[in-house]
């Protein structure tokens with residue numbers, strides 16, 4: 287019989303009772319890997335007796351026994367040897383597919399038992415079924431993976447920082463919003479992602495019990511700073527992450543507001559434009575009604591007045607009074623004409639002409655050339671001859687009014703710039719009339735196209751120039767707008783459809 291078989295553990299130590307009470311199958315091994323003792327659980331598990339186990343090496347037992355075979359280890363990777371050399375605990379995990387197909391995980395844990403000389407005298411080996419733990423670990427790592435995927439694929443930017451403000455998490459959307467990769471972001475403190483003082487303010491609000499739940503920041507609009515230094519408006523929510531009741535980190539979710547704000551601005555602009563054009567349309571109907579009503583009596587006044595003038599002798603005492611009547615009636619006729627143009631009651635007589643010619647003709651047509659005495663005129667005309675198909679006389683009227691408005695705004699002293707250009711892709715032709723006058727005050731901007739709106743003194747302006755221009759441009763499929771205005775001057779923009787030259791086009795007919 288092997289010497290080891292004489293080893294009776296119950297005589298070695300009273301703690302043997304404890305050994306048998308262990309809930310794991312356990313062995314005590316000699317340093318040469320022979321089994322000195324096995325506990326009750328071990329015998330039960332292997333359905334073996336002491337004589338079948340004790341005295342043999344663990345390698346023999348593990349390789350012969352069907353239920354233990356999967357636990358045998360290769361000689362080069364003997365955990366017992368590792369315990370002897372390291373004098374520390376060692377373990378090996380084995381995966382086994384049971385007969386019913388279930389996957390079972392078992393761990394063999396080896397621990398040294400030291401002698402009084404400090405050397406490893408025996409080694410205790412326990413077999414532990416860790417299948418449940420392994421399943422939990424797997425579930426945990428699956429959940430972690432899923433959370434990771436959810437965080438990474440979120441369209442909202444998600445970021446977390448530790449107590450020192452160092453970034454510990456940044457999803458793809460956050461990388462895009464802030465312009466940093468996770469690696470770069472590690473070098474930046476959370477405070478640098480906001481304008482000065484904002485991060486501190488956010489932390490204050492997060493801890494404030496009166497703002498939302500303590501440790502939570504309800505949806506708030508702030509600005510963040512990206513890598514390029516641009517300030518971006520965002521809507522954010524944030525929360526403090528606690529560990530054992532202590533603040534461990536802060537997490538925040540951001541949504542870029544740029545697109546939303548741009549859409550909102552566009553919507554507001556469209557609403558204003560809609561309101562403006564509805565208002566102008568109803569004013570146009572009113573103007574047309576008034577103009578028609580006045581037109582007939584006015585025609586009679588002018589007709590009979592002129593007949594009377596023919597009959598009166600030149601030095602008749604009433605002839606000067608009659609001249610005043612006729613002059614004012616002519617003025618009324620002009621007003622009616624402008625009102626009809628504004629309300630689009632006059633049909634445009636369209637023809638094709640060069641836009642640059644319109645500029646020079648309009649300048650020539652301004653009767654009172656004294657107006658330009660102290661005005662520098664810059665003509666910045668497009669080199670390519672731009673063609674338009676419109677009522678040239680009507681557009682001359684528009685330009686003359688814009689030029690006179692510009693000169694009035696400069697009080698006869700400044701620079702008038704007339705510019706033509708085109709966008710051939712969009713098929714548009716443009717004229718800009720710019721002055722160095724004192725601009726249109728903000729409060730008047732929405733009113734300048736209204737008929738009879740004028741800031742000029744009585745008798746100087748009727749307030750019909752821009753409204754007439756508005757009507758004429760609409761009638762000619764164009765647009766008039768204030769491109770820019772301020773204390774250093776105003777630019778009015780006219781837009782017309784560009785006429786494309788076709789092969790059969792008669793150049794001779796161009797005006």
Ligand SMILES: Nc1ncnc2c1ncn2[C@@H]1O[C@H](COP(=O)(O)OP(=O)(O)OP(=O)(O)O)[C@@H](O)[C@H]1O
Nearest residue numbers: 691692695725734740741742747748749750751752
């Ligand atoms: N270039 C400009 N700079 C500053 N204000 C302007 C300019 N153009 C127009 N305005 C303002 O818009 C108002 C309306 O202009 P609009 O041409 O319709 O009428 P008006 O010049 O006052 O009179 P009318 O043209 O009938 O003689 C002007 O009274 C003026 O206050």
Ligand SMILES: [Mg+2]
Nearest residue numbers: 687691751752
């Ligand atoms: Mg005017």
